[in-house]
Amino acid sequence: DQQVKQNSPSLSVQEGRISILNCDYTNSMFDYFLWYKKYPAEGPTFLISISSIKDKNEDGRFTVFLNKSAKHLSLHIVPSQPGDSAVYFCAASGGGNEKLTFGTGTRLTIIP
Amino acid sequence: NAGVTQTPKFQVLKTGQSMTLQCAQDMNHEYMSWYRQDPGMGLRLIHYSVGAGITDQGEVPNGYNVSRSTTEDFPLRLLSAAPSQTSVYFCASTKSETQYFGPGTRLLVL
Numbered sequence: 001d002q003q004v005k006q007n008s009p010s011l012s013v014q015e016g017r018i019s020i021l022n023c024d025y026t027n028s029m030f031d032y033f034l035w036y037k038k039y040p041a042e043g044p045t046f047l048i049s050i051s052s053i054k055d056k057n058e059d060g061r062f063t064v065f066l067n068k069s070a071k072h073l074s075l076h077i078v079p080s081q082p083g084d085s086a087v088y089f090c091a092a093s094g095g096g097n098e099k100l101t102f103g104t105g106t107r108l109t110i111i112p
Numbered sequence: 113n114a115g116v117t118q119t120p121k122f123q124v125l126k127t128g129q130s131m132t133l134q135c136a137q138d139m140n141h142e143y144m145s146w147y148r149q150d151p152g153m154g155l156r157l158i159h160y161s162v163g164a165g166i167t168d169q170g171e172v173p174n175g176y177n178v179s180r181s182t183t184e185d186f187p188l189r190l191l192s193a194a195p196s197q198t199s200v201y202f203c204a205s206t207k208s209e210t211q212y213f214g215p216g217t218r219l220l221v222l
Contacts, residue, residue: 046212
């Protein structure tokens with residue numbers, strides 16, 4: 001049972017445009033959400049997070065939106081740059097537990 | 113400050129062989145975990161530890177053992193490797209709900 005779902009395995013976006021990556025979750029106990037970025041042959045690196053008490057968190061070109069009623073979050077990258085080409089994982093934790101549940105990832109390709 | 117380090121980077125094993133994947137962190141984090149990454153499966157939790165002397169099972173623990181004798185080290189042991197354990201393994205340590213990952217160990221079991 002996949003509790004965190006990333007339904008788009010891949011996404012291609014023109015450089016300079018907005019990239020929108022989506023994530024859905026099913027577990028109501030999740031109250032903290034994170035996005036990780038992964039380059040080939042490297043470990044995932046933390047990108048941005050959001051607590052369930054917020055509906056938006058912004059850090060430079062990256063913004064995460066949380067819709068609790070829909071159990072949906074999204075990562076917006078604007079403007080997209082070639083260095084943003086990577087696999088992006090959505091992750092969630094909750095219930096006072098530091099265990100993370102990851103989605104299956106979305107491969108983002110930025111086209112120059 | 114090296115963060116999270118993992119050795120080896122790459123390993124080939126024959127079915128039935130045993131090995132230990134090493135993981136160390138120098139950030140004094142209490143919480144550490146091991147994941148495996150397989151195509152189309154994302155990152156799946158194998159085992160985790162909330163502090164020295166304490167370990168627990170994750171989502172896919174079968175075939176793996178862990179121990180946590182110090183805060184810094186969290187080795188993962190494969191007692192009898194199987195082809196199904198061919199994967200990329202990531203160790204992570206956690207501070208304030210953010211996990212910091214090592215560079216990974218790519219394991220091939222023939």
